[in-house]
Amino acid sequence: MTTKTFDIEGMTCTACAKAVERVTRKLPGVEESNVNYATEKLSITFTEEVTPKQIQATIEKAGYKAIAHSTSKVFNIEGMTCAACSGAVERVTRKLSGIESSNVNLATEKLNITYDPESVTVADIKRVIEKAGYKAIEATDVGDTSDKKADEISRQWKRFVWSAIFAFPLLFIAMVPMILEWAGVQLPYYMVAMNFPRTMALIQLALCIPVIVINFRYYKIGFRNLLKLSPNMDSLIAIGTSAAFIYSFYAVYRIFTGDVDFAIYFESVAVILTLITLGKYMEIVSKGKTSDAIKKLIGLAPKQANIIRDGKEMQIAVEEVVVGDIIVVKPGEKLPVDGVVTLGTTSIDESMLTGESIPVEKSAGNPVIGASINKNGLIHYRATKVGKDTALAQIIKLVEEAQGSKAPIARLADIISGYFVPIVIGIALLSTAVWYLTGETFAFSITIFISILVIACPCALGLATPTAIMVGTGKGAQYGALIKSGAALETAHKIQTVVLDKTGTITEGKPKVTDIIVTGELTNDQLLQIAASCEKGSEHPLGEAIVKAAEEANVNLLAVDQFKAIPGHGIEITLDKKNVLLGNQKLMNDRTIGLGESLATTLKLASEGKTPMYIAIDGQLAGIIAVADTVKPSSKEAIAKLHAMGISVAMITGDNRQTAEAIAKQVGIDTVLAEVLPQDKANEVKKLQASGRKVAMVGDGINDAPALAQADVGMAIGSGTDVAMESADIVLMKSDLKDVATAIQLSRKTIANIKQNLFWAFGYNVLGIPIAMGVLYLLGGPLMNPIIAALAMSLSSVSVLSNALRLRNFKPV
Numbered sequence: 001m002t003t004k005t006f007d008i009e010g011m012t013c014t015a016c017a018k019a020v021e022r023v024t025r026k027l028p029g030v031e032e033s034n035v036n037y038a039t040e041k042l043s044i045t046f047t048e049e050v051t052p053k054q055i056q057a058t059i060e061k062a063g064y065k066a067i068a069h070s071t072s073k074v075f076n077i078e079g080m081t082c083a084a085c086s087g088a089v090e091r092v093t094r095k096l097s098g099i100e101s102s103n104v105n106l107a108t109e110k111l112n113i114t115y116d117p118e119s120v121t122v123a124d125i126k127r128v129i130e131k132a133g134y135k136a137i138e139a140t141d142v143g144d145t146s147d148k149k150a151d152e153i154s155r156q157w158k159r160f161v162w163s164a165i166f167a168f169p170l171l172f173i174a175m176v177p178m179i180l181e182w183a184g185v186q187l188p189y190y191m192v193a194m195n196f197p198r199t200m201a202l203i204q205l206a207l208c209i210p211v212i213v214i215n216f217r218y219y220k221i222g223f224r225n226l227l228k229l230s231p232n233m234d235s236l237i238a239i240g241t242s243a244a245f246i247y248s249f250y251a252v253y254r255i256f257t258g259d260v261d262f263a264i265y266f267e268s269v270a271v272i273l274t275l276i277t278l279g280k281y282m283e284i285v286s287k288g289k290t291s292d293a294i295k296k297l298i299g300l301a302p303k304q305a306n307i308i309r310d311g312k313e314m315q316i317a318v319e320e321v322v323v324g325d326i327i328v329v330k331p332g333e334k335l336p337v338d339g340v341v342t343l344g345t346t347s348i349d350e351s352m353l354t355g356e357s358i359p360v361e362k363s364a365g366n367p368v369i370g371a372s373i374n375k376n377g378l379i380h381y382r383a384t385k386v387g388k389d390t391a392l393a394q395i396i397k398l399v400e401e402a403q404g405s406k407a408p409i410a411r412l413a414d415i416i417s418g419y420f421v422p423i424v425i426g427i428a429l430l431s432t433a434v435w436y437l438t439g440e441t442f443a444f445s446i447t448i449f450i451s452i453l454v455i456a457c458p459c460a461l462g463l464a465t466p467t468a469i470m471v472g473t474g475k476g477a478q479y480g481a482l483i484k485s486g487a488a489l490e491t492a493h494k495i496q497t498v499v500l501d502k503t504g505t506i507t508e509g510k511p512k513v514t515d516i517i518v519t520g521e522l523t524n525d526q527l528l529q530i531a532a533s534c535e536k537g538s539e540h541p542l543g544e545a546i547v548k549a550a551e552e553a554n555v556n557l558l559a560v561d562q563f564k565a566i567p568g569h570g571i572e573i574t575l576d577k578k579n580v581l582l583g584n585q586k587l588m589n590d591r592t593i594g595l596g597e598s599l600a601t602t603l604k605l606a607s608e609g610k611t612p613m614y615i616a617i618d619g620q621l622a623g624i625i626a627v628a629d630t631v632k633p634s635s636k637e638a639i640a641k642l643h644a645m646g647i648s649v650a651m652i653t654g655d656n657r658q659t660a661e662a663i664a665k666q667v668g669i670d671t672v673l674a675e676v677l678p679q680d681k682a683n684e685v686k687k688l689q690a691s692g693r694k695v696a697m698v699g700d701g702i703n704d705a706p707a708l709a710q711a712d713v714g715m716a717i718g719s720g721t722d723v724a725m726e727s728a729d730i731v732l733m734k735s736d737l738k739d740v741a742t743a744i745q746l747s748r749k750t751i752a753n754i755k756q757n758l759f760w761a762f763g764y765n766v767l768g769i770p771i772a773m774g775v776l777y778l779l780g781g782p783l784m785n786p787i788i789a790a791l792a793m794s795l796s797s798v799s800v801l802s803n804a805l806r807l808r809n810f811k812p813v
Contacts, residue, residue, distance in 0.1 A: 001031065004052060004116070006042045008035060010064040010705070023062045024055060042066065052100055060709040063679060070100055073122065074400070075111040077104060078135040079221060081280075082233035083417035083462025085134065088225075091418070092132045096120050106459075107466040111136065112401070133224050149284070156281040163211050163277055167270035170207040171787075173200070174267035201252045201264060208266035212245065215273040231421040233458050237276060239425065240453030241269045244786065247446050263443040265450070265786070272454055272790035279794025283459070286467075286801035297396050297477065300371040305336035308380070325383045329374045337370040338385035346377030398482050398731070402473040407486035409754055410465035413761070420458045424769070428452040431773045447786060451772035455789035459797040460764060464757035467804035472750035475810045480718070480733040481743040488729035492713050492747035494694040498642055498740060499673075499685060499707070501699035502653035502660065503541055505717055505737070506667060507629035509700070511541050513549035514610055515626035519598055520617075525555055527623040531615055533558040534573045534582050542611060543571075545627045568654055568677030570613070581616040585656060586675070588614050593621055606658030609666065636667045638737035641813075643668070645741060652676055652684055652707070681707035698732075698740055715740060742812040749810055757800045764796045 008020055017035040020042060024033040029049025035042045044055060052068055059066040080086055086104035089111060093102040098119025103112050113125065122138065129136040212219075222238030225231050244265040251264050305318050308326045318336045321327070326342065329335055335348070347359035350372040359375050362368055368381055370390045387393065428449050436445040469486045476483045483489045503509050516524045532550030535543035536557055550557065562574035569590065570583015581587055585602070588595060593616045595602070602612040602624060610626040639649050650671035653660050660674035673684050681699075685707050688695045697704070697711035708714030708728045716728035717735045732739040768789075777783045 001045060001047055003043065003045045004055075005069050006044065006056070006059070006066040007069070008040050008042050008059065008064055008066055011035075011037065011040060013037075016064065019062055020059055020064055023058050027055065027058060030055075060706070061682070063682065063706045065705070065709075068100070069116065069118070070114050071117050072112070072114045073125075074139040075113065075125070075129075075136040076139050077109050077111050077129065078137065080104075080106065080109055080134060081221065081459075082106075082421075083413070083458045084230070084232035084421045085225075086462055087414060087418045088132050088230045088232070089129055089134055092128045093125060096124060096128060105466045105470075106462040107470055110139065132230065133221070133228060153281070153284050156277065156284055159214055160274065160277045160281050162214050163270070163274040166207045166210045166214075167267075167274040170204055170211075170267045170270050173207075174204060174264070197255050201255050204264055204266040205249070205252055208245070208248075208270045211270040211273050212241075215277060218273065218276075231425065233421065233456075235421060236424060236453040236456055237272070240428075240450045240786070241272055243446060244269045244272075244450050247443075265446075268450065268786040271787045272450075275787070275790040275794050276454075279798060282794075282798045283463075283801060286798060286805065297392065297399065300334070301390075301392055302334040302336050302371070306330075319387070321383055321386050323383055323386055326380055327383055328378070328380055330378050331374055331376050333374050335368055335370050335372050335374060335381070337383045337387075338390045339368055339370075339381040339383045341366050341368060341379055341381045343381075344377050344379035346379050347375045349373040349375055395477060395482060395733075398484055399473055399477045402469070402483050402485055402489070407465055407469060407490040407754070409490055409751065409758075410486070413461045413464060413758060417458050417461050420456070420461065420765075424452065424456040427769065427773070435774065444783070447783065448772070448774055450786040451784045451789040452769060454786055455768045455772045455784070455793050456765060457761075457768075457793045457796045460761035460800045461758075463797060463800050463804075464761045465754050467801055468750050468753045468757060468807060471804050471807040472746055472753075472810075475807060476730075476743065476746050479739065479742050479746075479812060480736070481739050481746065482731040482733060483743065483746075484729055484731070488713055489747050489750055491694070492696070492730070492744050493751045495647060495696045495713060495744055495747075496693045497648045497650060497688055498696045498698060499650045499652050499688065499711070500669070500737070501681075501697075501704050501707075502651055502655060502663060503629060504700040505698055506635045506651060506663065506669075507631050509541055509629065511545040511611070511627045511629035513545055513625060514628045515605060516623065517598070517601060517626070518623040519596075520620065520622045522622055525553065527615060527625065528553060529555045529558065530575065530580060530617070530622070531582055531613070531625055533560060533575060534563075534571060534580055536560070541629070542613060542627050546613075546625060567679070578617055579619070582613060584654075584675075585612075585614065588616060588621070591616070591619070593619060595621060598624060602656075603658055606656055607662055609659060609662035611655050611659050631663065631666055632737065634736050634738050638741060639668050641738060641741040642744075645744065647744070650688070652681055654678065679706070682710040685710045696740070696744075698737070700735075715743065738812075745812055746810060750807060753804060753807055757803055760803070761796070761800055764792075768792060768796075 011017055011020070014037050017037040020035050021033050024030055024042070024044055027046070027050050029047040030044060031047065032045040033042065046055070056066040056068065077089055080089070083106055086106045089104045090102050093099055093111070093113060096115075098116035100114040100116065104110070105112070115125070126136045218234045219238045219242070222232070222234035222236070226235045226239070248265045248269070301318065303318055304315050305321050306313060306315050306328045307321065308328060313328055321337050327336060327339065331346070341362050341364050343364060345363045347361050348368060349359045350369055362379065369392070371392045385391070388397070431452060432445045432449040435448050436442060469489060472489055473483045500506050516528055518524060518527050528546070528550050532547045532555060535546045558575055560573050560575055564572045566572060566583065566587060569587040570581065573580045573582070581591060581593070585595070595614070598621060605612045605624070605626045610628040613625050613627060615622045615625065642649050648670050650673055651660060651664050651669045652673040654676055655674055657672065657674040660672045664672045676684055681704065685695055685697055689712070694712045696713040696715055697707045698715040698717065699708055700717035708716060713730060714728040715730045715732055718731055718733040730743050732743070772784050772789055774783060
């Protein structure tokens, strides 16, 4: 039995608290569920029948957000060499009490772990990882492993060079005479090994030993993991080359006792280790290229900032800037942190963060983003977000989290990787025994044993998915589409229907008053004065438009006595002892207010894409104010792109049907979901899903958050609210609907790439292992040389990585 506490967001009254209790108590395994409305916390007791994620998902479906009292950390894991290693780290950490999720990305060599700090500590996590044979180092800074990576690449290259210095002369001594003899070339006396059997054996032994010493880490890690019953790729290499070396050493002994009819495999041992080291070097270099997007983002931030303190301008390190500092930026300089312009006018290039190529005009009061470039004017601005709170730091964090997450498509590879090495060892032992018992020599059988162990490659399986996700999410960030997880990246390629919120998504979200129509004794200015007084302080875009129109007309606003919001309908106000209703036709109908001949007027306004808002005073219709929102220039093109991709598009809005259909006609939308209350948006998405369609929801407001969470993929417009962006799976930084198509195209390309990688990784092992077992030899073909097996194994991982790197060429169509 587990008791856990969640913070609940989105509750507005005790009825909300009861709703959360009700939906959670229905879950199997939930023993007790209590919400404290005052503290906005849920205390829930449950068994293993239900998981914290299922509880959170249930609460989100009810229209609220549950935040667990858990901590997420990232650890750099040292000592991993293949997918079996990453699987071992995941396995031992998941066994700890209080671990909610544990995912290792083999490509980045990072562990992303979420845990309950009340149940488990960082020390506990590190201890079990070290006990498993690896080292966990807490990642405290973005990009903190770049220097270590450079050192590792350098060390690996040196190991390869030194190995090659000994291995290739050994290969020449052992193989060239055999090749020349096979070709019928008469060899000189000194090249015939049988003339100097002892000398040749000692030379080969002397050349082999340094290669083993240089690459001793394979034996250290491989045998340690084997003893812990968690064998990995190093175990395969260690067992295979050790068997070859021990047999060859025994052959040297027999040669010295006079029996020269023994094969020596020293050249196989040395060349196998050298080729694997070369493959590892190429793998590390390729893995480094997959994180180029992160490196570029990190490199955007300037190191210094010019600030004004105590009336003096001074230069300080960007880490020393604090919120409230006034920063001076000259033309051509990068902005060090986020803030708000206080002095000056300029245009700023934000393309490196938003993908928007056109510089944005900025003046006093406008927000600016750190790492963007000041193009032409000197400005002063006040720092509002510094350090890890800046937009750039948040983007880097999102991309790193996405790159560290796992896509569902990786599950099969993960399962196979967990059993792969033990199965390969079993196959090698069985094949060796079968060949020996059927009459083949021990030398023949040991060749089979070595080839099977060396050709098997769990690395290719482990790298197939994470490398493609790393490159894919990096390209998304480059084009202004921040994909927050591998699961979102995978799901996006299945999208069949995109649901678009109207205001602020299809339209600019900055409506203007277009018509004022009075039906009583009031003048236009008086009607505007009453409406604006009622809407003063409103955050609704239509209300803001009315207030702005009053300000532009220099109309003085009146004091409001009472204010009541009626969600999805409008507002009710007491103004100068009069009851005023301001809202849509539903509100008028609910209050039985006759609209009479004004219905024809509103139908005409709606057909023009305008939103009519009724004003009634003391039960009588006083007039209509029409507000129109302009469609974003890119909306029509974006919807055409989605149609060309075979995706249907729906629009969801609280507007009346006529207005909604007029907007839909302008941009070419298929389905219109009009007059939908905010709380019903998620239900509309659910209806589309119930018909068997994969649905993406695109929105920007707080009222879109439940629908974003309900959708298979939620996409938030970057200029929208924090709540919407938090609920979404993908954030579109440019606030451009064309990026919806970009995100889906990128998903399709990435998933295709992952499938290619998995096909190669599985195919390589499915074909390679039987050939190493001697299948071709049985059919009259050649027996695989262990050196060829080592070369094939080294190239398999590199081929998967190279294929993933092709995604760097992705460009949206």
